[in-house]
Amino acid sequence: MRDNAVNPIIRDFIRTQNDIEIDRYSDKGGFGELYFGKRKIFDDRVALKFYVLDENGDGHEEPILLKEITHENILPLIDARIIDDRIAFYLTPEISGGDLQNIIDNYTLSTDKSISIIQGVLKGLTELHKPPLNLVHRDLKTYNILIDKNDGKSYLADFGTIKKIPEGQDYVSASKYTFLYRPPEVILENRYTKQSDIYQMGVILYQTLGGHFPMKKPDEWLIGRKLLKFQQLQPFEQQTYLANHLEELIVKGKLINLDTLPIYISKKLKTIIRTATNPDIGKRYTTCADFLKALFDYQKTSKDWWTDIDTIHAYNKKSKREYRIIKRKKELVTEWRNDKTDWRKDFSDNKLQKHIDNIEGK
Known part of the structure; x- marks a missing residue:
C-alpha cells in the first residue's frame, strides 16, 4: 500500500x-x-x-x-x-468520487455542475459560520471537498484547521498551510474571518469552472525582469522569491487570471468570482448566503456550458434546446436539437465568440 x-x-x-x-x-x-x-x-x-x-x-x-x-x-x-x-x-x-481536485483533473464539469458543487459546500459552510458555532474552516481547497460520483453531492471535509471565533471578535489567527488559497488579510494582518472562507471558496469556484494556476511550472507566474531574476537565483532562493511574488499578487488581487477560464464563462459569472475574491474585504460577499444568492440569480437565466474534446456544448434550460459549436470543413458551425433529435444548423462564422454570443442571446 x-x-x-x-x-x-x-x-x-x-x-x-x-x-x-x-x-x-x-x-x-x-x-x-x-x-x-x-x-x-x-x-x-x-x-x-x-x-x-x-x-x-x-x-x-x-x-x-x-x-x-x-x-x-x-x-x-x-x-x-x-x-x-x-x-x-x-x-x-468513503465518498465515491474522491476529492474535487481528482474530479477537476479527470472529468469535464459543466458550468451548472461546477456551480452546484460550490453551492453545496457553501451550504455546509453556512452551518459552520452560524451562531453559536461561529466556526471558520481556514483551509478550504479542492482537496478538502469530496464529491459523490453517484449523485454529484459535495461534502465539506478535513476539519483539522477549524477554529471558533471568540465572542466579541470577528476573526481568529490564520492557518498558513495552503499558500495559494491565503486571503490578502492573512498575509497583511494574520487575520482570518468568515469572509476569508468566502475568499477561498471564490478561488475554488474559479478552479472548478476551468481557471488555471501554473502549478507544474512555477516560473509561469513570472514575466519580464522578475522571471530573469528568478532564473539567476539558486534553487533554495527561487522558492522564497516566488513565495514573495505570489504574496504580492494575492494582496493586489491579481493571483487569479480570469483570461484562463473557458471562453464561454460569462462576464456575470466572472463578476461573481471577482466579488468573492476581492482583496478588499469590504467589497467581498459578506456571508455565504450572499454568495449563494449571486450564484442562484445567475442560474435563473444562464445556459449550461461544457466542452467535449473539440466541441463546445450549451443547454438552454428554458427551451430545453441543446447547442453545439463544431468545426465543419473550414468553418465553425452552431447546431441545435431538441430531446436528442437530429442536429440542425443554426449559425456559421469563423469567430468563436460570435457563436457564444449567438447562443447566449437565445
Whole structure:
C-alpha cells in the first residue's frame, strides 16, 4: 500500500485489526494518515483518518466537531477510537468520487455542475459560520471537498484547521498551510474571518469552472525582469522569491487570471468570482448566503456550458434546446436539437465568440 513512511503503530494496527478490509492508503489526509476499506459486517466503504494526540492525550477536536454538526454537505462521522496514548482515528464514509481536485483533473464539469458543487459546500459552510458555532474552516481547497460520483453531492471535509471565533471578535489567527488559497488579510494582518472562507471558496469556484494556476511550472507566474531574476537565483532562493511574488499578487488581487477560464464563462459569472475574491474585504460577499444568492440569480437565466474534446456544448434550460459549436470543413458551425433529435444548423462564422454570443442571446 506504499505506507512505509507511516508511523509503525498505525501500520501495525491496520494490519492486525479484523473489522475492516483495508485496501488503499493516501498521503492526502491533511494533518493525518488516511486509509480506505470495506467494513466486513456492514459491507460499506469507509475512510479511516489517523491523527496524533498531544502529551496530555488531547487533540480530538476534529471528530468531536463532526459529531456535533449534522448537515447534508458536511462529511458525517461514523466512529472514533484511540489506539495508543498518542494516536487515534475516526471513521467516515468513503465518498465515491474522491476529492474535487481528482474530479477537476479527470472529468469535464459543466458550468451548472461546477456551480452546484460550490453551492453545496457553501451550504455546509453556512452551518459552520452560524451562531453559536461561529466556526471558520481556514483551509478550504479542492482537496478538502469530496464529491459523490453517484449523485454529484459535495461534502465539506478535513476539519483539522477549524477554529471558533471568540465572542466579541470577528476573526481568529490564520492557518498558513495552503499558500495559494491565503486571503490578502492573512498575509497583511494574520487575520482570518468568515469572509476569508468566502475568499477561498471564490478561488475554488474559479478552479472548478476551468481557471488555471501554473502549478507544474512555477516560473509561469513570472514575466519580464522578475522571471530573469528568478532564473539567476539558486534553487533554495527561487522558492522564497516566488513565495514573495505570489504574496504580492494575492494582496493586489491579481493571483487569479480570469483570461484562463473557458471562453464561454460569462462576464456575470466572472463578476461573481471577482466579488468573492476581492482583496478588499469590504467589497467581498459578506456571508455565504450572499454568495449563494449571486450564484442562484445567475442560474435563473444562464445556459449550461461544457466542452467535449473539440466541441463546445450549451443547454438552454428554458427551451430545453441543446447547442453545439463544431468545426465543419473550414468553418465553425452552431447546431441545435431538441430531446436528442437530429442536429440542425443554426449559425456559421469563423469567430468563436460570435457563436457564444449567438447562443447566449437565445
